[in-house]
Amino acid sequence: MGRMFRSLDDAEFNRFFTEFRFTAYRLESLQRYDVSYEKAEFDLFLSGQQRGEFPGIAQWIDGTVRPARDSGKLLHRVHVVEEPLSDYVRFECAWAYAHTVPAGEDVRLIPVPSGEWPEGLPRYDYWLFDSSSLITMHYKEDGSFEAAEIVDDPQSIVQANFWRDMAVSQSIPFTAFEEKYDGIF
Structure with a gap:
């Protein structure tokens, strides 16, 4: 078991996002993430407010994506999303990805029917930095963050690279996905 981070604000955890040299990749598997810094904006989205950008995304763009x-x-990610889309995924597309993609993040999605999953891909989240530093992300059933763990097992790192390549090859760019769902975000 590697070093555990119990907060997304942990300075050591966040150093990975500033110190990677070539690539940072994220696999997202949840249909809902319950993070406190999005609550107010998610509520606005659910109440029918127009597409917006919120401080957490602005900070991500200015502090990580653009640099x-x-x-x-x-900096890229693949999100496996079940169709029909959850309210949270619609929110994430409209209020996060719609802003991070133009800023330079390569966001891709793998849409699957509800209850199905792409064969061979894990059902958990992870970050992979420079194809050599693996951090698994742990969430509770309700989507709230529990911990992030540095994994230093070479076989697990190789497997995460394989999953990254598999996910990217099965995914579609966010812009193509957005066109398919024009108007429902």
Whole structure:
């Protein structure tokens, strides 16, 4: 078992996002993330407010996405999303991805029918930095963050690289996904 981070604000955890040299990749598997910094904006979205940007996303863009892009680094993610889309995924598309993609994050999605899952991909989240540093993300059943864990087992790191390549090859760019759902975000 590697080092555990109990907070997304942990300085050591966040150093991975500033110190990676080439690539940072995220696999997202949940249909709902319950994080406190999104609550107010998620409630606005649910009440029918127009597409907006919120401080957490602005901070992600200004502190991580643009600096990575400007340094020639690749910051990308694949989110496996079940159809019909959950309210949270619609929110994430409209109020997060719609802003991070133009800023330079490569966001891709794998849409699947509800209850199905892409064969061979795990049902948990992880970050993979420079194809060599693996951090698994642990969430409670309700989508709230529990912990992040550095995994230093070489076989697990190789497996995460394989899953990344598999997920990217099965995914579609956010812009193509957004066109398919025009008007429902």
